[in-house]
Amino acid sequence: MKAIVQDRYGSPDVLEFRAVDTPVADDDEVLVEVHAASVNAADWHIMRGDPYIARLTGSGVGGLRAPASKIRGCDFAGRVAATGRNVTGFEPGDEVFGDLGPRGGTFAEFVAVPAGQVAHKPSNLTFEQAAAVPLAANTALIGLRDDAKVQAGQRVLINGASGGVGTFAVQLAKSYGAEVTAVCSTRNAALVRDLGADHVVDYTREDFTRNGRRYDVLFDLVGNHSLGAFRRALTPEGVFLLSGGGTSEGGSLVGPMGLFVKAQLMARFVRQRLVTVVEVPSSANLVALRELIEAGEITPVIDRIYPLGEAAEAIRYVEREHARAKVVVTV
Known part of the structure; x- marks a missing residue:
């Protein structure tokens, strides 16, 4: 072959x-x-x-x-x-x-x-x-359904909402009844709105970690802020989901793993939940995603x-x- x-x-x-x-x-x-x-x-x-x-x-x-x-x-x-x-x-x-x-x-x-x-x-x-x-939607599913246990009425922010995982995360969070804020560039604002985002933050014009708004769940798919900045955008008992991050810049020693390690070390000392999302392939999750897709909830x-x-x-x-x-x- x-x-x-x-x-x-x-x-x-x-x-x-x-x-x-x-x-x-x-x-x-x-x-x-x-x-x-x-x-x-x-x-x-x-x-x-x-x-x-x-x-x-x-x-x-x-x-x-x-x-x-x-x-x-x-x-x-x-x-x-x-x-x-x-x-x-x-x-x-x-x-x-x-x-x-x-x-x-x-x-x-x-x-x-x-x-x-x-x-x-x-x-x-x-x-x-x-x-x-499979991989992108399952990552979003594990993060939002299993790790954060998103509930109707919660405020969820997706940083990197127009990417592979992000587009599924926006749709899944909406299917759970959350109020969704999508962070993306100007050119992708219309896309994430079409996927159901209630609010869009254009990162080229606004820093969501400094605008004073707080979220129950923050799903980071970019890794473009410090851990302290991300936590500042969370409610006191909010959930910070870490997954992926960055584009190729010619090689790095630790890359996004540095942020993950810092979050794991801090997690035991703060009220907020700091969770590294681990994507595990699963036929059961694929079936759950298939049902959502066939029902028109995600695409x-x-x-x-x-x-x-x-x-x-x-x-x-x-x-x-x-x-x-x-x-x-x-x-």
Whole structure:
């Protein structure tokens, strides 16, 4: 099969479009013929080994000189090609979507995925739209539903509302009955309003950490303020959700992990809840998202679509250009 492969850390120039062995599904896996995959910030972070400290974590994702997995791409949509002998609920030909997690492998014609990380595709989405959902929407779901437990009437601010996770977070928070403030640039204000945001803060004109407003939940997807500034925008018992942050600037030692560590150290001493959102692939969450999508509560937004052979350019666009919502690769 053809895939996007890297043998060392570096810029998108290290990615090669070449033939590799087609994977075989283990007993508990599903082999999927990939029709589309999406680009996430995790792809360029792992591609570059940035932040550098992540290369030393021993997580099975990074390595000293190259990622443990040579094929990038976390989420996908496609058709089941084969199933392992322990797998139930899926048959060859089923339309599915899923999340392979940070080890990657979906920028390829086929991918073998644990059955617990796959679900049947929403019936009202194309493969391209469905591929845009898993990682980003699951991150938003875990942060808002599980970590913050957002309730109707709460004030929720999404910093980075026009990005991949942000566009889903705006819609999910609205579906829970929250009053949503979206932080984005001027060019994306109309987009986030169309997704349901009640208020928009244009960060090129206003600093939400200094305008005196307070929020019950602050979901940060950018990492562009200090921990003290973020806490200043929270109510005394508010919840601060940390996830991702930044664009590529040529390499960093700790990157957004510095903010995460500071929050973890401070969390035990303050009334506010400071939570690092950990995205864990889950078929149950994919089913929950599918139900919301089929009910019309949330919908993916796609900025650009690239063919598989141009996946390097897709990643380059995401890491440099502040992409609106999701960028998708078709196979």
